[in-house]
Amino acid sequence: MKITFFECKDYEKKRYCAELKEHTINCTSSILTAQTLKDYRDSEVISVFIRSTLDKKNLAQFPNLRLIVTRSTGFDHIDLEECQKRKVAVTNVPFYGENTVAEHAFALILSLSRNIHKSYVRTLKDDFTIEDLQGFDLKGKILGVIGTGHIGSHVIKMAKGFGMEVLAYDKYPDSLRADVLQFKYVPLEELLKESDIVTIHMTLTPETRHFINEESLRQMKKGAILVNTARGDIVDTDALYKALKDKHLGGAGLDVIEGEELIKEEHELLYKTGNPEKLRTLFQDKAIFKMDNVVFTPHNAFNSREAVNRIMDTTIENILSFCKGKIINQIK
Ligand code: NAI
Helix, strand or coil: CEEEECCCCHHHHHHHHHHCCCCEEEECCCCCCCCHHHHHCCCCEEEECCCCCECHHHHCCCCCCCEEEECCCCCCCECHHHHHHCCCEEECCCCCCHHHHHHHHHHHHHHHHCCHHHHHHHHHCCCCCCCCCCCCCCCCCEEEEECCCHHHHHHHHHHHHCCCEEEEECCCCCHHHHHHHCCEECCHHHHHHHCCEEEECCCCCHHHCCCECHHHHHHCCCCCEEEECCCHHHECHHHHHHHHHCCCCCEEEECCCCCHHHHHCHHHHHHHHCCHHHHHHHHHHHHHHCCCCEEECCCCCCCCHHHHHHHHHHHHHHHHHHHCCCCCCECC
């Protein structure tokens, strides 16, 4: 098989080349775009991470393609309908980082609740004063969890360890899980109104784009904190910027943000295309990062040593199994 790995780091390349040595392997650090795919058009298997877009136009460039192996849980970067039409199977890594991403969500929450980010910057300046650094306890606070799948469930377990009360919202509630983990499903409006911290762990789909918007942010308690480690597009950046600027929100912990891909393409955007809508999002993202009640990490929640090893294990299993005629971890 001709297998091409896009967005591939050196440590990944080493392992994929060793464990898939019977195949023809290409590894490139490039994101899959209309330009970069040109050298790999004869690929039968393509593996991508989250920044490559496999839309109708790009898919049409791979006449021999039979399998897409995304090295992520999320698959919003792949046009599944078009893949189905083209009889291209799509697999993902369904379980590599439930605890990993949940731990990161708590890193963001604790950073904001105890002003860790502000303290760090202050001590770098040899300033050991504690004025304005007073935080708040998590114990006794209400955590609103949107999306109670693998990651959301881990977040709930951790929240219980901190002595928090948990309210949850999911399109497909799991009452057994609620009984076992001792949390309560409530309508979205109630979750937004009651929670001191709201954390997002739902899938990004066309239906959930801008799920958190001006109206939902207005429904949140004044001074509440919003945490997003799921996908940037779930939160309307315009509305988030306003809610933070107006101090309706007390803070935001973000591992993802709408338009995060633009930050990497900044030079091109500013000096070549000048696309006004994209530029606006980029400037708004930057304004959000500069707010002192915002903690931002660059889509890094997945990135623990253990999780990355699990991604590589599953990616190799997905490919080897396909080669033996059995598709595992297929997204339908
Ligand atoms: P999961 O599939 O186990 O859980 C997603 C939950 O969202 C499910 O319970 C589902 O019912 C719910 N959901 C779907 N549509 C909904 C809707 N319209 N309204 C309410 N709930 C809805 O996925 P998992 O493993 O928990 O991951 C969640 C998300 O986290 C992924 O989709 C991915 O985008 C993101 N993620 C981010 C990472 C990072 O590095 N920042 C790493 C891994 C995942």
